[in-house]
Amino acid sequence: MNRLLPLIATLVAAPASLHAAWPNGTFFTAPYGPGGTWNLYKTVDTTMTWTEAQSMAERSVDPLGKTGKPGHLVCIGSAAENMFVYQKVLGHYIWLGMSDNEKYGGKEAGSDRTKGWHWVTGEPVTFQAWRSMEPNEYLPTGEDAVAIESSGRWGDWAIGSDGQQMDFRNASMIEWETRSPGPVPGAERIRRVLPAKWRVDLSNNERNGPGDGPWTVMSVLGIQSFSIWTAVMDLQVRMSLLKDSTRRCQRVNYHVEYGISLAGGWTEVKDHPDFPMVKDTCAALHVAKVKLDKPGTWSINVHGDDYYAVRFPGHKWKSVSGLGGIDPLDPETMYFESESGDGNSIGVIDLPAGESTIEVLLVNRTADGMIQVLAAPGEHVLDGSTDQWRDPGHKAAGDLAWPGIGSKGWTVIRKDLPAGAKPMESLQDAMGLPASAPSVTAENVEKLNYIDSDGASDIKFSNPVEVPGDRPGAQDQFMVMAQAELVIPRDGLYQIGIYSDSKAALRIADQKWLRFVRDNTYKGKLEGDTIHVEDEDRNGNYGMLFGEVELKKGSYTIEALYVNLKSPCALSVFGAPAGYAPRLLAKDGGKIEPDIDGMPLVMPAAAK
Template sequence: MNRLSPLLAALALAPVTLQASDIGWPDGTLFTAPFGPGGTWNLYKVVSTPMTWTEAQSAAERSVDPLGKTGKPGHLVCISGAAENMFVYQKVEGRWIWAGLTDSEKRGGKEAGSDRNGGWHWVTGEPYTFQLWRSSEPNEYHATGEDGVAVGHAGRWLDMSIGADGQMETKNPSMIEWETRSPGPVPGALKIEPVLPKKWAVDLSAWKGESIGEGAWTVMSTLDLDASSIWTVVQGLQEAMPAETTAYHIAWMNYRVEPPSKKTAGGWMEIPNNPRFPMQMGPCAALHVAKVKLDKPETWSVNVHCDDYVAIRFPGHKWKSASGLGGIDPLDAETIYQECGTGDGNVIGVIDLPAGESTVEVLLGSSQYDAMIQMLTAPGEHAMDGSTDQWRKPGHTAKGTVAWPGVSSKGWSVIRKNLPAGGKLMEKLMDGMALPESAPTVTAEGVEKINYIDSGAPSDIKFPNPVELPGDEPGGQDQFVVMAQAELVIPRDGTYQIGINSDNRCALRIADQKWKRTMRDQTYHVKIEGDTMHSEEPETMGMAGQFVGEIELKKGSYTIEAFYVNVKGPTVLSVFGALAGFPPRLLAKDGGRIEPDVSGLPLVKPVIVPAPER
């Protein structure tokens, strides 16, 4: 790899009776929600008028509690967790929404650059314990500086110019928060409600009526409802369920509603099929209910990818933790949910389940376009997609063995090239491929696996324990290229799904082997050219530039190459793969092997009364 490889050459929250707008509430709307210390209730106000960050914070500081509960001034909303983050995203209409987070030295912060962890300061001085940055953020994109933080698509954050201290005047709507810290809801404001009702209008766990289909999941769905929020979805479904005379049964929580040819960003594994029950392109919802049966008490992790809204509950059992884009309902610890509409919403929950039978409920709501859901489970506690390769669909029974791809005992050969002093800034893949041989270079041989970060500016980590990039220096670095090559080992003939995860422009090649198709594409712009997949558009929705291709491979060894160009901002890079139908693991040294399969969360198949022929 001392010269360009063939890969390079190949690329020349309110009561449900109230109605909101599509997303966001009218200017001046007051809410109360339990996001204060110890679950106390604070007061919030929607501010639709676009202002700079500096103007918005100054206006908030001049705004005394309008309900007269504290006499305290307000401040831009400070976000302590996933539920509060989703609340802000849903209640304020705007592409970006100012929050009270800054790295301005004049306001208590310290210049962070592209460091997600250091320098950031909430205007109240409260602990900075929660973060949800876009994949390539923060990045100090504008030369004059970006000292304010905004909540954007899917509830993810970015740094932007604050309109002061020589920075650009970027104007956004915002939300004001007052630290009322009331033991209960603040009178005079709209209080948020639990996401799911205490009881559904129809008890699907005891359904004895007519049914269509087979499988452990009993489903009811409805079309053409108000899908402006997860609460309106629940209300519409509750109203529609009593009139339904037939339920549906499905084997797997793994489907999508979209044209078959459309690329999908969602799901850690493939989501291949359309449901038989009524769902459509546009506003709709479905409730899925099943029973779990365990021989002994166990801890399980539940991993759900969705488009757009999802809520999961095991009635009578509280969640221990939640991660991803979603969180635990602050008013109902039995429910985790995700309501920030995106092509790949994701929430992972950990729960202790008792021996015997338990019920599980899964709500899916679609606000527009397509609907999608994938539910996977794994024994033990997990907080990210790549933290285990034991994710399986609930009800999956282990059968036989799984062939895992890996790389040879030589490991990976990695080259990092930095932009030469005075060189033209890179913007695209081809710019990186055109770096001269004289560019500052660092090499590494025998690398165990490709799971890299920039230690001073890590991006969206999908696999645990990433290591520093070759030649990593203190702080965040931009404008460099990574080229990695290894001998891919396939232990058995089969269909494999190989992918790459990065925050920027990347490509993947298996020499002289033709990709069948793109199986997953978070960039929405992947192109296949013979033995190479590549994408220039990694962050359409603020997610990492992850894509996965499907390929038929015989038992043996193949040359695999990965290519990555960092343009600006945080960095992550991983290369992974799996036998089709299984979750991936990193393509690791001595990793091509055959291992026993494992089972998913065991489900009980209900007694089904077939619907009469019509």
């Protein structure tokens, strides 16, 4: 009998916490050491300050590997290791072995992500997963420690020593650098995410169940979704009992519950499956055949809630960006295993000419779920790296009318809070800044795609530039106003939006917004010709307001307003013909261009 099964049975029967977790004091071994060697880990759900947790770890000599090495707070080198820590420790927040405190090898970083942060082991910082507005050195006494927060993302915290607050106490994980060539005996070893072979082969084209389309789907309700691994084990057992229960669907782009209009995804998610998928625990395996005329590099863009995995059997991922990662025991599998309303990953893979199989697993753990799979030719690492994302199997629909900006570009004004003035708290405060406030004006700006040079934040579009008037060091309490001529090349429905880290508004003069396509802030407001949001927290996620508007061919005044209070900075304005991946609203960008086909899928003979 598998020695893990009794433990799994206990865990899946336990009440659900904020995320999956294992009992305090569980030892794990996993291949996250140099060159894929196996280190030893221990879960600690006793809450302590960062300094106390690191001190305890340093006093703990390797108990199983027999190396005699002291431990340390876990140091993370990949998205897979980050998800491993997040899933295994019972704690709302989890300390990491990272600091910008000089005592631990760091150097004061403030809100800079690229300088000063240091792993306690001295290993290079090759992976980071900051929340959108972190780090921010928010407390006046300093924040020299790092913890995993919601969705497996990071924030900086008070370290609990050197004058910094003592009342932040979190769970942690101890790591020992055993660097074993194989699993450390006596510890629970991690398993591969997907089985080498599914018990039911959905890749043949003979399973033509109800529905139509290139995807064959098998779904199971009431799945054991404590972790992606337990869900896969349960699915393997259940699918052999339900081997004739398959459906077909046109695309993997849906939300589980009806009426969830603001689900995640890079383009709008509006489908609902016609196969069994319900709120709370369920899973679905989707399989299709890709057929390419010639070999090439493709990028696969996945947004999901909660867990997902994507595999092209026989082909390894070249890279994965975003919140997901590559399975260290199976380089053919890209996956995400951290509860999130919009977990996102982009995998890059080389595919040969001819047929290849693609497998997409979705596991829904709590509340509503969703999945969106898009593909684009070439190598991309950001949602906004290309506007060529299409549903696999998409057929070009003639030509597309792209919104853009007129030949004068954007006029951008940045205003800083005058010395001695009351700090801004709202969009209205920003609009009320006096004409005498320190300001900088930039004209003939090609596109709005800004970032603070010393307060890096999440970005969605490639090559952001510094905000006009940017100075060395992170800056707070400023506003950005931008205005341009919006050019619409043809009558139709358009989806236009603004991306930011703080308070923001977007207005198309005298044109009424119809609805939100996406509102990542969950607090956006749509009022006449303006969409706006006053919330700057957003649960640590980036803020996107993406609205739909019907416009006639012609020109319109478009205005954007952004207010930075105390955080890193990012600002972009973008648009698309309704239903397509957006591009930045750029100078001379209002054009009609041909649509393109998506990644070609094989349509089963019975469904053609």
